[in-house]
Amino acid sequence: MKTDSLFYRIFQTAPGIVLELAGASPSEAIGYEFRSVELKQTAFRIDGVLIPTQDNQNQPTYFVEVQFQRDDRLYHRFFAELFLYLAQNPNTADWRGVLIYFDRSIRPEQTPLYQQLIDSDKVQEIYLTELENLDTLSLGIRLIKLIVEPEPTSINQA
Template identity: 45%
Template sequence: MRRDSLFYQLFAQLPRTFFDLLGIDSAEGYRFDAIELKETTFRIDGVFVPPAPSGIVYFCEVQFQRDNTFYERFFAEIFLYLRLKRDTFSDWQAVVIYPDRQTEQTDITPYTPLVKSDRLRRVYLNELPSPEELPLSLALMKLMTLSRAEMPPAARFLVQSTQNQAVEKGEVIIELITRIMLYRFTELKREEVLHMLGLTTEELKRTRFYQEVYAEGRQEGLQAGREEGLQQGLQQGLQQGLQQGEVAVVLRLLRRRFGNVPNKLEERIRQLLPERIEALAEALLDFTDLGEVVSWLERST
């Protein structure tokens, strides 16, 4: 999983984070989205769509690798969006998040007027204060730029702050911190990362985030089992319903963590035997992207 995808997951789960970065207080109602401009091959991964046409549309790009044609592409995408979506906004602002100044494109000609204007805001994460000195939302961004030696104590501090302050969407924040650590410490299993953070798998399963997903999936499965039981007998129907409930739990967890699950992948999961569904439910705690789910299925089926 690329680091920029972690940022986009952060923005999708906690849109307020982006506006905290810009120091904007009143930004309610914005929806974070990836916009595909169907007339071309352009796709803008980070667009904050205003709740009304009178609002400002924000374009956000996370750029962690040097690309000497980045501004050519970025501004081309922006201006095409502005032409195609003119009735959905009143003004626009662009933001690029860099790890440091050295990552930025060096030759900005002929885009100097735009790059140097108020239309574009460039953020260099290494110039932000330490995570302990930042609001929690910005500290998550800073965490992604730290060295392997710096990350564990900073991550533990953020987990403890989240727990102690009982912040809104605390379970989501802890899950994001865990995912960031798994991205950096690829050689560790999820349980080892949780231990590094001072957490346990059981603690994660007790969070409202996990329980809501599990309860919803179980309810779907039980309902399916009851309907099936009317036709084939209560016992058989409930047994099938519980199995379908496990599948629903797995799919719902995957959607919550990684977004849309492709139809072909969902069908493969639905065809798993009951014991493989249970194994997948445990294994998915270690996954960091859908590619690992596919690899697990290929090894296990």
């Protein structure tokens, strides 16, 4: 999907946006690199992984999934990819999952299988259409918000 590559480029250029969306300080981005990671197995590909640099190995690794269309198997795939990554990278200090949806209608139905993880502080679900008023948002978050705005509105806001 073309939005995946757009988000990948934005997050690679400005990884602080991922941290800010996840409720962490964007200033911590200096200690991270944003990558697309292919896992050796059944060719899983995570949308993006914000990996701490060598000097910040004690910080959490952020797994990012961007969804603009409904995928009822999202949680199954996301956690399979995430835990496969952790199995292949046992020195990972901690982790956080960041699921970014266009809006709530894209979110899969709740599932008891993963609900405890989804409800924990390990996973954050973000709905781009519900981000606050543009005037109060950082430049990075406003850039992300423009992607989901209708064209007439986005042109005025840009």
